[in-house]
Amino acid sequence: MKEFISLIILLLFLCISVQSHTSYAFDGEALFKTKCAGCHANGSGVAQSFAPVKYASSQWERFFERNKHERKKDISKEILPEEIKLIKNYLINHAADSDRPIAAGLK
Amino acid sequence: MGKKQLASALIMLFLLTWTYQVAAENITVDKKVFEKILNHQKTLENEIEQLKQHLKENPASLTVPAEQSQTEDVQYLKEDVEEISKRLDKVETRSILDKIQLGGELKTQLESFRYKNIELNGVKTDQNTDEIWSNRLRISLRSEISDNIIFNGRLGYFKLWGDTDFGKGSSDWNHPSVPDPEGNLHIERAYIDYFVGQTPLSLTFGRLPTTEGPPSEFRNYSSRKATWPKLMLDAETDGIIANLSFDQWTGLKNSMFRAGYSKLKQNFLEYQGVELEDLNGWAIAFETEIPGIKNSFLWLSYILCNNVFALTDVPESAPFQISEYPDSESVGDLGIYTLHLQFSNIKNSGLDWFGSLAYIDIDADSEGSVLTVNIPGVGEVFYNEVGLFGDRLNGDLGHDRNGYHFYTGISYRLPFKCLKYPKLGFEYNHGSKYWIGEVSSGSGDLINKLGINGDAYEFYYIQPIDEKHMFCRIGALYLDYDYYNPLNIYGNQVKSDMALTSFYLLTDIKF
Numbered sequence: 001m002k003e004f005i006s007l008i009i010l011l012l013f014l015c016i017s018v019q020s021h022t023s024y025a026f027d028g029e030a031l032f033k034t035k036c037a038g039c040h041a042n043g044s045g046v047a048q049s050f051a052p053v054k055y056a057s058s059q060w061e062r063f064f065e066r067n068k069h070e071r072k073k074d075i076s077k078e079i080l081p082e083e084i085k086l087i088k089n090y091l092i093n094h095a096a097d098s099d100r101p102i103a104a105g106l107k
Numbered sequence: 108m109g110k111k112q113l114a115s116a117l118i119m120l121f122l123l124t125w126t127y128q129v130a131a132e133n134i135t136v137d138k139k140v141f142e143k144i145l146n147h148q149k150t151l152e153n154e155i156e157q158l159k160q161h162l163k164e165n166p167a168s169l170t171v172p173a174e175q176s177q178t179e180d181v182q183y184l185k186e187d188v189e190e191i192s193k194r195l196d197k198v199e200t201r202s203i204l205d206k207i208q209l210g211g212e213l214k215t216q217l218e219s220f221r222y223k224n225i226e227l228n229g230v231k232t233d234q235n236t237d238e239i240w241s242n243r244l245r246i247s248l249r250s251e252i253s254d255n256i257i258f259n260g261r262l263g264y265f266k267l268w269g270d271t272d273f274g275k276g277s278s279d280w281n282h283p284s285v286p287d288p289e290g291n292l293h294i295e296r297a298y299i300d301y302f303v304g305q306t307p308l309s310l311t312f313g314r315l316p317t318t319e320g321p322p323s324e325f326r327n328y329s330s331r332k333a334t335w336p337k338l339m340l341d342a343e344t345d346g347i348i349a350n351l352s353f354d355q356w357t358g359l360k361n362s363m364f365r366a367g368y369s370k371l372k373q374n375f376l377e378y379q380g381v382e383l384e385d386l387n388g389w390a391i392a393f394e395t396e397i398p399g400i401k402n403s404f405l406w407l408s409y410i411l412c413n414n415v416f417a418l419t420d421v422p423e424s425a426p427f428q429i430s431e432y433p434d435s436e437s438v439g440d441l442g443i444y445t446l447h448l449q450f451s452n453i454k455n456s457g458l459d460w461f462g463s464l465a466y467i468d469i470d471a472d473s474e475g476s477v478l479t480v481n482i483p484g485v486g487e488v489f490y491n492e493v494g495l496f497g498d499r500l501n502g503d504l505g506h507d508r509n510g511y512h513f514y515t516g517i518s519y520r521l522p523f524k525c526l527k528y529p530k531l532g533f534e535y536n537h538g539s540k541y542w543i544g545e546v547s548s549g550s551g552d553l554i555n556k557l558g559i560n561g562d563a564y565e566f567y568y569i570q571p572i573d574e575k576h577m578f579c580r581i582g583a584l585y586l587d588y589d590y591y592n593p594l595n596i597y598g599n600q601v602k603s604d605m606a607l608t609s610f611y612l613l614t615d616i617k618f
Contacts, residue, residue, distance in 0.1 A: 027455050030401075057575075099575070099617060101331040103320075104311035105300055105350030105363060107257065
């Protein structure tokens with residue numbers, strides 16, 4: 001039993017130490033909300049608002065592959081390529097066919 | 108020849124040539140031919156004038172061939188659009204008629220168990236089960252009936268490989284955790300979410316999403332899959348929940364107040380002449396994301412279960428039987444207070460943490476089920492009377508009890524892109540002497556670690572195979588019991604030094 005706990009504690013330290021010098025940029029959602037909402041916010045009048053569930057993941061893939069946004073507006077100056085990648089990941093991970101949260105009263 | 112003769116000859120030749128040329132310009136033409144030529148010339152001049160006039164009036168007519176080409180293209184496009192439109196109509200009609208979206212999950216699991224000091228028929232022994240293989244299939248159903256009415260359902264199949272009699276006697280309380288020997292498909296969930304107009308109110312009724320709630324998602328590599336935390340209540344329930352979203356009023360993101368009613372047991376023994384009160388559950392809860400902390404989840408709740416059923420089943424190996432039920436028609440009431448807090452992907456580090464605390468307040472009645480034994484030649488003899496965590500022989504029938512359970516854990520997403528960011532996780536939980544394990548027995552695992560009156564440790568590693576659809580989990584579980592009661596919540600809690608070590612490997616595929 002003691003060995004088991006010692007092993008767990010050791011692994012915890014390992015995790016925390018690795019974590020302390022590692023940073024992920026998983027924050028596509030924040031970028032989506034700040035960068036995209038400028039035009040796509042409800043009532044902005046610039047462009048239609050939308051949520052990631054608008055399309056399935058493969059449709060989002062196609063949207064970015066074909067660079068469809070550029071047909072309507074070039075956003076390369078407003079959103080950097082790296083940011084577009086994160087936004088793309090966020091949209092795909094929250095697409096209509098993604099693993100969505102379930103609870104009473106959630107749409 | 109002299110120079111004079113040469114010059115004369117040249118002058119004569121020049122005069123001769125010039126005279127011929129003048130004569131050629133004055134050709135004599137027949138009058139009829141000349142008139143014909145003249146008429147033709149006039150006709151051509153007229154046509155040129157007409158053409159000039161036409162071009163003046165219709166300058167675009169110069170591009171006639173291009174226009175014809177474009178018209179053809181537009182015609183082709185129109186035909187294509189019409190054809191696509193017809194096809195889309197068919198697809199749309201089919202889509203409207205396909206009212207139910209299907210999804211699924213298949214889990215295949217291998218487990219081993221090593222019990223130490225387990226008490227079998229009054230004798231302590233060690234018992235090992237080297238391998239148990241199982242399959243679990245879940246089919247999820249969803250229908251967006253209208254903008255404000257949504258149906259959700261889930262069918263479940265959970266069976267050990269091959270023929271077995273393991274798993275008999277499952278109930279709403281523990282069904283997700285108990286394999287069905289027949290391999291029958293079971294309705295785990297079937298409920299309607301009705302969103303009342305444009306208000307923040309919604310009603311959820313039917314067979315509710317109340318199993319494997321937070322923080323199961325860390326361990327199950329999924330998103331949230333149930334309404335309340337598993338430490339509050341992890342069981343299949345039928346009932347109704349009113350949900351009031353607070354987002355608009357308070358600005359608190361993902362905040363919701365809930366009030367629910369459920370019948371956890373109905374008197375199914377009435378036809379046998381046994382009068383027992385129905386076990387009702389009343390719940391109020393509040394959840395929200397903590398302001399300023401993204402991906403956080405705070406939950407506070409209270410659930411009252413009144414009229415806890417008296418003991419109605421005894422283990423097959425027990426030497427006694429039930430001869431009488433309590434006059435009060437139940438053995439008491441209980442209330443559960445729950446506080447749950449969790450943070451996912453803290454500061455984008457890949458680290459998750461949760462802490463869950465439940466406190467149980469047990470109001471026991473002073474009567475219980477009367478147990479008797481049959482002694483040959485003597486007949487039925489009183490054995491004991493057992494109520495909620497008390498019995499007649501120990502003189503503590505009707506004593507009120509309090510219990511608690513503490514559950515915490517972390518998981519960490521390792522920064523190894525080549526391995527698709529695998530996860531390491533550790534969980535610990537402790538249940539006190541009077542913790543009622545049954546409230547968390549729908550955990551979906553063969554061993555309900557949250558049901559323990561003692562300590563449990565679990566360590567696991569998740570390896571994503573396909574980031575969205577498939578993963579493997581390998582883990583070790585150690586349970587150290589302080590108390591173990593074969594009659595569950597009835598009678599006295601018996602001290603125990605039983606321990607269980609389990610190792611497992613599972614693969615889970617979502618589609």
